[in-house]
Amino acid sequence: MNDSLAKYFAGDAGREQSVLDSEEEEKMRLRSRIRCFVWAPTLPTAQASGSIGTQPEWGAHLIAMANDDNQVIFAVVKSPITTLGAEKDWSAKVLGHFSITPDADAISSEATTFDEFMQQQRFVSQIAWSPWVICDGQYQSILAYSTNEHVRARNLTYTHGTIEFGEEAVFAEIDIRNNGAMKWSPTVVDGDKLILAVFAHTGITCLTVSATDGSILSKAFNNPDGRYDENSGVVWDHPTDSLAHLHFSTFTTTMDNTASSMEVSESGTLSVRPTPSWRAQINDSRTLFSVQNELQGHAKSKIWGLCASPLGDFIAVCYTLHPSDMIEYGPPAARRSTIAVNGLRSFGQPSINFPAGNTSAEAVIYTIRKWLDNTVEVNQQVAGFTRQVLEQMLKVYEPGSAGDATNETPAYDSGDLGVLVHEFKCRLNDALPLDYLISISWASANARFL
Secondary structure, eight states: OHHHHHHHHTTGGGGSOOSSOOOHHHHHHHHTSEEEEEEOOOOOOSSOOOGGGOOSOOOOEEEEEEETTSEEEEEEEEOTTTTTTSOSSOEEEEEEEEEOOOOGGGOOTTOOSHHHHHHOOOOOOEEEEOOOEEETTEEEEEEEEEOSSEEEEEEEEEETTEEEEOOOEEEEEOSSOOOSOEEEOSSOBTTTEEEEEEEETTEEEEEEEETTTOOEEEEEEEOGGGOOSOEEEEEEEOSSSSOEEEEEEETTTTTTSSOSEEEEOTTOOEEEOOOOHHHHHHHHHHHHHHHHTTOTTOEEEEEEEEEEOTTSSEEEEEEEEEESSSOOOOOGGGOOOEEEEEESSOTTSSSOOOOOSOOOHHHHHHHHHHHHHHHOOSGGGHHHHHHHHHHHHHHHSOOOOGGGSOOSOOOTTSOOHHHHHHHHHHHHHHHSOTHHHHHHHHHHHGGGGO
16 A cells, blocks of 8 residues: 555655655655555445345445545555456555645644644544445545544545545534544434544544535534543444444543443434443453452453444454553463453344344354354254244345346356356345255354254
């Protein structure tokens, strides 16, 4: 990626003036160094889904990068994996860029005091890319990025391998220099609303933004527990169409504060939710760690990240455990990080829950296995569980209709591997019964009953 930027700015794009340095060698160094980056969400498709909700085509793999010269660059990435073996090496092509104009007092060539150095706008610290929406046959989304004192955004339009940028807008002002995370909700609410969470030292700001024009529809702020610790993980959860839950963690103070989850209501208000299950599990692990090492309760945890499963029904948290009243010592081989997986949905519901959306068969099998482990006690219950799973899968993931949309014979003799893969995904449901997935899941989990 750095080489692709150096090649791009060695051409006509390199003639643009820099507010930080005028020497050509130093400008190239600043412009080819990536400060932060974000992958674009999957491009939606208007075509019918393939087997079990899988997209027949995933579209281009886009990435946005911010360099050390206050520029945001967009590139498309091709890998040997996604090109069906047509390419042997990774490659990247820059599609375009835009420069961020710093405030007049944010750049100083003769900074002498600490405050003057801190005010300088030299790079973008965070980037967040919203989900795509299809409008008038074009892909549209919003890119949010943070400067020293503001969260700014631009509308993006992607068509036929080209990307266009809208006018810059200021989303929010930050009281203290911003270095916190930003996270868009992966779900588009009501077809045209996007939700952005902005974390700063002064609290959490939640913005509801129009997907069509980027205007702010509502804004909510909350500072739970008055915390100042840096954020380490953010996960969005949408249990219903009208509600959005925000799970978040900080590096060292998560277990000492009361709030780890917020609820964004339909009106845009931000309120604290009860303690989530993933935090309760960390607390149990910390208690066990204290007992095993005779720490008498003097133990602490550090949380390094949160991540949601592909279907959005599970959350994974990575954490470490440490003593809190002594110097920690020991060989590196004894140090461990724990990744714990917890459900975002209750297993006590009447039936298994499959969140809608494009996904893979592996994600569906994982959900089935977790429900199987938590709800089925004896072999005699497996038949009823299988029928229940089939009914839910048929409701959420309807059999692919792309192969039935036309009476034309598929072009199996075209010799194009991409066409063959597309036809296979769209027609798999006609040849493979859905209960095949249940049998795979049951066979892999059957060892629990033997």
